[in-house]
Amino acid sequence: MKLLSGNKLELKPFELLLNQKDIAHRINELGKLITADYINKTPVLVGVLRGCVVFLADLMRSIKLPLELEFVSAASYRNGRKPENKLIFGSSIAIPLKDRHVLIVEGVVDTGRTVATITKQIKKLEPASLEIVTLIDKPGSHRSKLNIKYKGFSIGNEFVIGFGLDNTQKYRNLPFIGKLIDIR
DSSP, X not given: OEEESSSEEEOOOEEEEEOHHHHHHHHHHHHHHHHXXXXXXXXEEEEEETTTHHHHHHHHHHOOSOOEEEEEEEESOSSSSSOOSSOEEOOOOOSOOTTOEEEEEEEEESSSXXXXXXXXXXXXXOOSEEEEEEEEEOGGGOSSOOOOSEEEEEOOSXXXXXXXXXXXXXXXXXXXXXXXXXXX
């Protein structure tokens, strides 16, 4: 696949893993579940930037409740396909979360370090409830026990791109989920 932007850019090969229709259907199902679970409440969605953006935009439109939105910035993949040892956090939460119903929204949960660290920080703010929502879960890669209540899809250890997920900041704009193919 080639993208044009003034210069031709040769991208790494990938294959389709999840198509647009299946992703949209599953996000709609997640929105219905969250709507039912939080009826008469105003949940706070805390998106983990940047990979959550496309998923979060679709998810919040499928939740038929008033809600609030906040973002945190966290990165563990900065130079490619292997997670770095140190997590980088670039923002903090401005909305008071004490006694609020909070949903952490992730594009992908891989090792789980990022979401575990964010969960620990949010628990200190004393929310009424705290759950995790992810479009993609890689349970075989988790390094610690995670309780992810809302999962879009569970997959193996493939490196996935598209629908907001990237490889060195590329591929986020693909309207589907693909997996990178190793060519040696």
